[in-house]
Amino acid sequence: MQSYTEENYLKIIYHLSEISNPVLTNAIAERIQTKAASVTDMIKKLSEKELVNYVKYQGVTLTEKGKLTAINIVRKHRLWEVFLVDKLNFKWDEVHDVAEELEHIQSNLLVERLDEFLDFPRVDPHGDPIPDKYGNFAELAFVKLSKLNSGDKGTITGVSEHSSAFLKHLEKLGLTLGKRIEIIEVLEFDGSVELLAEQQKTNISREVAKHILITKN
Amino acid sequence: MQSYTEENYLKIIYHLSEISNPVLTNAIAERIQTKAASVTDMIKKLSEKELVNYVKYQGVTLTEKGKLTAINIVRKHRLWEVFLVDKLNFKWDEVHDVAEELEHIQSNLLVERLDEFLDFPRVDPHGDPIPDKYGNFAELAFVKLSKLNSGDKGTITGVSEHSSAFLKHLEKLGLTLGKRIEIIEVLEFDGSVELLAEQQKTNISREVAKHILITKN
DNA sequence: TTTATTGTTTAGACAAATCTAAAAATTTAT
DNA sequence: ATAAATTTTTAGATTTGTCTAAACAATAAA
Structure with missing residues (x-):
């Protein structure tokens, strides 16, 4: 322990x-x-x-032991985030600090029952994957744009932030569902991403990139 | 803090x-x-x-300040117990240790949203009252079984002792929450109580009777 | 009303997690 | 390759919550 x-x-x-x-x-x-x-x-x-x-x-x-322990904490953190958003109507940007505390509650029964109660979610409200109780991550059809590297290509298949401000911002940039994109470069100093969408070169901040879900293809 | x-x-x-x-x-x-x-x-x-x-x-x-702090912890403990039993299907004698951890999570928003999600429960799964966010307890009409006299009738609405040994003992006797009982006799020499629960005659010690809460009706 | 018993506090020490300041190792630049 | 700058580690101190052993207070018994 x-x-x-x-x-x-x-x-x-x-x-x-x-x-x-x-x-x-x-x-x-x-x-x-x-x-x-x-x-x-x-x-x-x-x-x-x-x-x-x-x-x-x-x-x-x-070590293997350390990694399993860590993944279990990540699992709990993300499950609690789903609980807070889906059941208690927290917004996705209000959940982190509370989940940071809840992730340390010690009870396997609690975690498994919570997982069931939430209907075995595969991702948390930020689009991050939730490992199963053995520490395995399911293969997901999408990945966060912020996880891509220069040269990677894909299609926008979702977002993990649904405020109208954010969606309007994306629309203005021409980054809407179904659009194909290609990463030109990930800037070192601020993590912002230069990308190509319909022959149009665009730069988006790391914060924005975190909330765009991409299917690589 | x-x-x-x-x-x-x-x-x-x-x-x-x-x-x-x-x-x-x-x-x-x-x-x-x-x-x-x-x-x-x-x-x-x-x-x-x-x-x-x-x-x-x-x-x-x-002090007043200390009391308010303490009551707030009790409030959180009991709300979490309701959550565990009502939503995650814990048994009433499985919840105490986990609630003991959950009661220390710091977030007023969390507590109030949880309260709402649970539909503002007045008592926890053991029948103990849940104070409101200002620290006020609603008036509840129950009395210790040990205070009743022969002929008195009522419904088991709570317990004031939460060890799993005690709770298992009650379950074995069929004396669970919601059961109607009638006092047959209170024995002079040891204060033990003879009672009727679902046509079944049972004898319980004064110690046990002290920890069963009854609504007379 | 001394004496014994029980309950409570003080004094000094310890483990966990942190800190500052200084030393040592590594990396970068000249 | 040597000096300069950066990163990391050591050494020693601090805080929180705990402990044991001894001293002290309050209560009960003789």
Whole structure:
């Protein structure tokens, strides 16, 4: 059993692993809002518990055990987000902080019953996939535009944000359902995306890219 | 804002206050599964925060501020219990430990939306009343079974003891929520109660009777 | 009304998670 | 390749909540 804090470290390391592996101390420190020295301390502890592999000055990677633990927390986080939006009428941008707390509740029965109650959702309100209880992610027909790299091509098949302000913005950019797009470049410094839609070059912010769902083809 | 631990102390002090006021150090120590010295430490801290009034060797009482905080935790605990039973099909003796964790989630929006989602329940699955967001309890018309006399009739509307051992015992006796009962006799020498529940004659100890709540009708 | 018993508090220590400041390793630039 | 800049780690201190052992207060018994 891990402490609340240990769980948070594992979750952050899991998310950062998708960007760069191994994960560097400073990257964790920044994300978890703490000092590098504190991160080093915690990494040592997680390493002793065999939840991460740690090489001094190189960074950390999750062990199989650590990865399963992290995925389980992600699962709980996303299920609770679905609950908050679908059942309690939260907006998608109001759920994060509360889910951040709820993800640490310890009860397998609770998680499985919640999953059932929500009718086994495959994605959370932001379009992120929800792993099953064994830690497996279902293959999804779509991926967030923000996950694509230069050269990738696809079709807009959905959005994960339904405010009329956002939809009007997309319409103005010509990024509507069914449109084919191609990524030109993902800008390093702000994560904004340069793309081609109907011979038209457009730049969209990372925030916008996060809420456009693409079917690669 | 109080820590998880401080919240637990306030809640326990609130519950113990209903039995004896002021609440003694040892009583808290026993309930919270810790040592008297630790309780003294925490009481001092709560006293500095003006959540309790503390007189050395005499015990503690909650201040108005402390009482409101405690009642809010009780409110959340009981609302979550309703959620677990009504929506996730937990049994009434499975909910306590999970609710014990959920009661510490910090979000007023969450609590109010949950209350609404559950259709503003007045009592939890054990029959305990749920205070409103201002800390007020609705008047409920129940009395301890141990206060009844022969010939009295009523309906089981709650319990005031939530250990799963006790709840299982009641289930075995067929004395579950909603059952109608009639007192046959209260035995002089040990205070045990002979009663009729669904044509079935049963004898329960005074201790058990003390923890069953009855609506006379 | 001393003595014994029980209950409570103090003193000092410990583990978890954090911090600051300084040292060490690594990377980048000259 | 050596110096400079950056990143990471160590060392030592701090805070929160806990503990044990000893001292102190209150209550009950002789």
